[in-house]
Amino acid sequence: DQQVKQNSPSLSVQEGRISILNCDYTNSMFDYFLWYKKYPAEGPTFLISISSIKDKNEDGRFTVFLNKSAKHLSLHIVPSQPGDSAVYFCAASTTGGGADGLTFGKGTHLIIQP
Amino acid sequence: ETGVTQTPRHLVMGMTNKKSLKCEQHLGHNAMYWYKQSAKKPLELMFVYSLEERVENNSVPSRFSPECPNSSHLFLHLHTLQPEDSALYLCASSQDLRGAREKLFFGSGTQLSVL
Numbered sequence: 444d445q446q447v448k449q450n451s452p453s454l455s456v457q458e459g460r461i462s463i464l465n466c467d468y469t470n471s472m473f474d475y476f477l478w479y480k481k482y483p484a485e486g487p488t489f490l491i492s493i494s495s496i497k498d499k500n501e502d503g504r505f506t507v508f509l510n511k512s513a514k515h516l517s518l519h520i521v522p523s524q525p526g527d528s529a530v531y532f533c534a535a536s537t538t539g540g541g542a543d544g545l546t547f548g549k550g551t552h553l554i555i556q557p
Numbered sequence: 558e559t560g561v562t563q564t565p566r567h568l569v570m571g572m573t574n575k576k577s578l579k580c581e582q583h584l585g586h587n588a589m590y591w592y593k594q595s596a597k598k599p600l601e602l603m604f605v606y607s608l609e610e611r612v613e614n615n616s617v618p619s620r621f622s623p624e625c626p627n628s629s630h631l632f633l634h635l636h637t638l639q640p641e642d643s644a645l646y647l648c649a650s651s652q653d654l655r656g657a658r659e660k661l662f663f664g665s666g667t668q669l670s671v672l
Contacts, residue, residue, distance in 0.1 A: 445599065486647055486663030545661065547600040
């Protein structure tokens with residue numbers, strides 16, 4: 444059973460508008476969440492993260508929101524740019540889960556239309 | 558070179574072949590990982606090494622055999638694979654095991670096709 448779920452395989456957004464990517468998790472022990480971005484023929488790269496003691500973290504055009512009661516997090520990209528077209532992976536970890544690394548979702552393919 | 562480098566980028570092999578994937582990290586990290594990404598599936602952790610010792614093996618079939626000769630190099634030896642093993646194999650590193658929960662650095666991956 445998937446512990447980290449990204450229910451939208453793809454998302455199309457017009458350039459300049461807001462992109463919202465969603466992620467749900469089932470394991471209440473997760474306390475650290477990350478978003479990775481992946482271009483074709485490249486490995487995933489770290490984008491932004493959030494600890495469970497916070498409900499928001501912002502870095503430039505990227506903001507991650509965490510709703511612990513709903514076990515839901517979202518990544519907002521504003522304004523969306525063509526270079527944002529990529530696959531975005533949500534990932535989560537637990538405090539004692541160092542050796543397990545991260546638990547990833549299946550990814551959402553974001554397409555920014557001009 | 559910087560970051561995490563994987564070779565080859567693409568590999569096609571028959572089910573009776575033996576091949577190896579190579580990963581090298583230039584970040585001075587102490588932990589290295591093999592992940593598998595199959596179509597429409599999440600990234601799956603296969604192996605974890607910390608200071609050249611294996612600390613995690615997520616029930617991976619024995620036809621996959623990892624090797625970590627030092628903290629900068631990681632290999633994945635492949636033999637008698639099945640077509641369902643076709644996938645993107647990603648190597649990653651982190652400062653240490655604790656760093657894995659915060660940030661991994663990935664290579665570009667090896668796209669493997671088993672015929």
